[in-house]
Amino acid sequence: MSASASHDPVASGPSTPRRSPPSKDHLAHDIPDNAFPRSFLASGVHCGIKKRGGANDLGLVVSTAEHTSAAACFTKNVFKAAPVLVSQEVLLKFGGRAAAVVVNSGCANAVTGKQGMEDARDMVRTVDALREARTGGTDTADGVAQPVSAGAAPSKTLVMSTGVIGQTLPITNILNGIALAHANLGASFASWQGAAQAFMTTDTFYKLRARTFTLAGKKVRIAGIDKGAGMIHPDMGPPSPSTAPAPPHATLLGLIATDAAVSPSALQSALTFAVERSFNSISVDGDMSTNDTIVALANGASGMERDIDELADPELYTQFRDELTAFATELAKLVVRDGEGATKFVTVSVEGASSFSDAHTIASTISTSSLVKTALYGEDANWGRILAAVGAAPVSNPPDPQKVSVSFLPCDGSTELKLLVNGEPEKVDEVRAKQILQMEDLEIRVVLGEGGESARYYTCDLSHDYVTINGDYRS
Template identity: 40%
Template sequence: MRQIEGSIVAPQGYRAAGVFCDIKRLGTGKGSDRGPKRDLALIVSDRLAVVAGMFTTNQVCAAPVKWCREVVRRGRAQAIVANSGNANACTGPQGLRDARAMAREAGRALGLQPEHVLVASTGRIGVPLPMANVRSGIRQAAGMLSSELAAAAAAAEAIMTSDTRPKQVAFEFEVGRRVVRLGGIAKGAGMIHPGMSPTGRRPASRPRHATMLAFLTTDAAVERTALQSALTEAVAASFNRITVDGDMSTNDTVLLLANGCAGHEPLRRGDRAFARFEAVLAEACLQLARMIVRDGEGVHRVVTVRVFGARTPAEADAAARAVANSALVKTSWHGGDPNWGRVMDALGYSAARVQEDKVDIGYAPPGGKVTVWSVRRGRPTGVPFARLCEAVAPAEFELHIRLNLGRAGAVLYAADLTETYVEFNKGNVNDPSSLGG
């Protein structure tokens, strides 16, 4: 596995474009004061591709999510059109008509069937799409498609909302004697606590998890069910394990196209080469997911919460999420305060079984093997406060929690809660441009 440049155009047979078509012309939503920022992206495969997807499990989901679920269910797609500045969520029947119209317009501009065009939107909820602008943007983007690095960068910018920087990755690896590539772009900074599934339904056996979007491309040939399986597992260990503010979006979507241009036999579950593909996809998703947390709205510190010794995976997950989404814990992280009492409190009200006199709490550098323990068996260790403060001072650190009741564990990539986040999101009702999604 080698990291390379090019993100979504690094694999063979893909082109992209990003354009400005003034989708925020009403001045709604964050970022409206940025001027002509690109706000519509187009990603196209030269040939029909196998497609996999993961979608928000929010019971209120946007029209593009509903459209994409149907496209993914059919298993083939060739293009993705995505806009920022407007979520096309809570827009009723007109919203679904507009999502379909985006697919039709892209299909017409590219010579594709509309049912082979995926659609995604992000931005302000409850505002109808300015379809004249969207149609113009699609036609403009179709005429600018390119496999140059700048085209991928333009598409990555076009899907941003409150993000401060684009998020891109690409990898190269071998399948037999063939060089295979996989690339991706993502966006997300606020309303981040994804919990996605292939159908958008919440699995009964799993805990419930500004919009995050991720689009991935590969020139690998992968059998359809294997592709969905690989994406499901990759998302479970990446995008579904991040939180900035504990709010699940109406629009969260991850899409993966595999067009087979690398020229090898289709990969199937059980193949050694398929395992290699899974590993590359998992790494790409994890890198993009962690970029989202680092670029979270107002984020000052990023904390990896690691829970060990829970009775079940579900309880480990519940413990991690309770701590990572506690406003008191998150504000203490921002202040550089190793406040283990707030961590203990969050563990206690979580759905996990917790026994106070068995809990250990400590801090470590990212990937570090040395943990500074503030609590052992439910009691303070006596480590000097200054030493604990030193452990949580870096911009990134790990919080280690041992419940000592079993063998299950969980990890969550989380962020602190800052004054900047509050200022950014409270808005001003006298200034519509200050109101978020």
């Protein structure tokens, strides 16, 4: 199909064959027990929210260190569900100090009014009480049992929920489940895996990763869990006071835990930077949830001498921020790879922009175009749709059509296929274009020729299966 071809609903021709999404089993990784951050415990249990018997629907992650910094980025939607509002309250009240996160899946606790707020607070209070009473528990490091710090202050807890909207939580089941999860806390891979499974809704695999790096001469560990497959187009920022009523939907949730020592303000600054370049740079279907939440906890158990401070230690802060950003990007990509019905993972790179904001906006507009995404599914090199999205993006400095170039980059490292160069269309090898579009991973590159700023977005195609999944989501 030529670049100038328009969408013609009456045009005749063969229909796009229905293709099933590829298996995602290889994306669920086993992780060695000693790879997880020190002085964190995790668990996941079934408390009866999900219809599938035995499927984990209540997760708990707890820091046992004496002091734990906490930060979060929440949806910027003016309508925020009860768990978002309650978690914001906790962070603002305690100045970025929290040491536990409780999550339930299967019910979003959204559009649930005063009862929803009280249920979210009950979840927080229940974890807090159990934490306060836990003076004789154990933590593990490299398989060696260690006592929970007796000096650990009673933690304040952050809460997240995901699932069907408009229904109140089965709060008795959940509070009993919290007690069970607390009793089963552990530091092993199996414990973290159980917690990750408790995040899942339409996810096809649990999303859990861990890595290590060196910071201030100390070995630092970081682990992360996230979930999401549909209603993915986040726009999140730091906590802020809000009185908005609780609204619908919950889709993207994430938790990052590290034993680095980081001050609350530096952790929030680093997380905000990282989220803008990772979770705020993904899209499955262009729909932004009202429950999106990414939480970070840093407990200093790595043995670093002092907390990283953005002003006092700018170089060390930048190193930590960049490590966090790379790790958050790895987690965010897993969400796109598990996009509902998706058959392709697509990187959209916009280069040569006059500002990061413009590059990010153009990449977002391409990534959310239904016409671009359906062409990707149909393996149709209709690059005119990409160009139309570039031109429609609401940017401060609109691109000059005579400077714009567009190309496809294959995932196998072979030569890029140029489609448009400085506003002039190339004679496209349709066979080669088809070969690239048949790959599970590919990149769309747009060069604007306006400046030196760039941005990346991660998206997927839009398939028949996406409609099927979302046509009967509550069944």
